[in-house]
Amino acid sequence: MKHNRYWGSVPRPQSKAEFFNAVAAERADGGGTVATIRMYGPIDSWGGWWGISTKDIGKVLDALPDSVDQIILRINSPGGEVSEGMAILNMLRAHKAKVTAVVDGRACSAASFIAAGCDESVMSPGTLQMIHSPWGFAIGNARDMQKAASVLNVHEASLIEVYTAKAGEKDWPALLADETWLTGPQAVELGLADRVAVIPDAGEAETAGSEPVIITVDPEEDDDFDDIDDAASPLIAARVAASLKLPSSSEPGDPNQKEALAMSDTIKAGLIERLGVKDADISDEALLAAVDEALDEQADTEDAPAVATLPKGFVAVDENVWAETQANARQGAEARAQQEKDRRDGIVAAALRTGQISTASASAIREQLDTDEKGTVAFLATVPKNSVPVEPVGVSDTLTSTDDALYSAMYGATEKEA
Incomplete structure (x- = not known):
């Protein structure tokens, strides 16, 4: 099993949507749109399978409809890169919507200051936060180590700035050095969370009258999975057209389509061309009927036995004839090999008879004939007879x-x- 620097030996997700996705829905009262972003994985600048990056968050924020005035950021994360987490926090802060962080499982390390830095921080029942001093790796001499330590101190100062803005002055260096774990009530008591509550995905307002919109992306436009050896499902939570309108629904029961859907000109032209339809003004219904007819014909063709067509220059051969041909080829190869052996043995015997080589060197000369017959024969020609x-x-x-x-x-x- 491959190991990942944050997932460890845990089986990797089958798609990014398992740990990062987003939906948006209108409030039932028409008072705006609520977006829910789920960060259920590590924070990593590489993105892809490695975790959630600023690129991922940027795609989601750019995709949100202009009507979004509240973001529910749901968190269950072990943390990750400090700089990447800080950038994600500031991207959320820069959005016009109010951002409510909701800890659904744990908010550790970098995830903890993202939760603390949002407009509101809510701990779901039974959840945890963990804060600690930043750490990293360094290689080099004493000066390199000292430099690495100073950089870690700067990172820690940036974390304390976020925690202090949320919870006020505390002995943050000691709390971070101790790797402090907090339950929901303890996080509220310390000031890193505002309350313990259950927050619905679409916000605290009733949303039964709206259908959620899943923000999707064309997988061919997403390069997050270029270095992945497994096929990835499309990333949910990437972008949506600016003109997207939230779908409406009727009362409970089958949806009531209020207006007929028209086929786009591009799709219609493509179908006309592929089907060979002569009438350019064909109606949508007639064109769909032609598609059904073509599909039926294709099904009938697939049921018929396929007749193989050999490329030019190839001939079909009976299996028994082919087996006999292979046997004859093997026999011919064996006969050829025996001829080669007999001929080379004869070269050695002739050299012995003419006194060009001794009996002791005969075996070495014979082996040399197998590897370089031309060169060995040329050498023997230079040796005087009766030597x-x-x-x-x-x-x-x-x-x-x-x-x-x-x-x-x-x-x-x-x-x-x-």
Whole structure:
């Protein structure tokens, strides 16, 4: 199982929507629109599977209808990068809507100062907050370590600024150094939360008369998952057209469509072209009927057995004929290999007969023929014949030993004198 720096060994989500998504809905009284953003994962500048980034939050905020005047930020996060969390907080602060942070599970580390920095911070029953001093990694000499420590101190000062603005002066350095965990009531007592309550998604106003709008994005336009080895579902909470109108519904029961839907010119032109319709002024109903007819014909064609068409230059062969052809090819290859072996053995035998190589070097020459026949044959051609005695010394009729042979060559006698 692959490990992630925040998810750890927990199985990764199957889609980003499992830990980050958003919806918007009109209030029943028509007094504006409430958006709910769910941050149920780590905070990470990489985005994608790694966590929730400023890019993700920016897409959601840019997508919200102009009528949104309240944002419910639901949090269940272990925290993450300090700078990324601070940027997310300031993006939310800059939006014209009132932002209410609702802790649904835990708001730890970077998630805690996001919750504390919103216009209102609410702890759901049974939830937790955790604050601690920022930490990181450093490599280098003593000066590098000192520099890293000073940077961490600056980050801690920025956190204390947010906590102090929410809860007032406290011994924040000590609370952060101790890694302080807080229940909902304790967070309220310390001043980091305003109250403990259950906050509905669409706000505290009744919303039964409105249908929620899911803010979606075209997955082809989202590059958050380029480095992911698994297919990702479309990211819910990215952007929506500025002209989006919230859908209306009738009383309970089947929806009552108030006006007929017209086919867009682009879709109609594309269908006419693909279906080969001659009448450019064909009605939408007739065009849809032509689509149904084409689909029926396609289904009939798919039911018929497919006839394979071989590319040019290919021939279909009976299975038995193909097996026989392969067997013959193997036999031919084996015969060719035997011919090669016999021919190379013959080269070695001829070199032995002509005295170009010794018996001791015959096996090495034979191996060399297998690796570089052309080069080995060329080498043998440079070796004079009879360089090595063909008859072993001591077998001659006239010379009985090497000493006798030398004596005979010097003195012309066949035997040494006593």
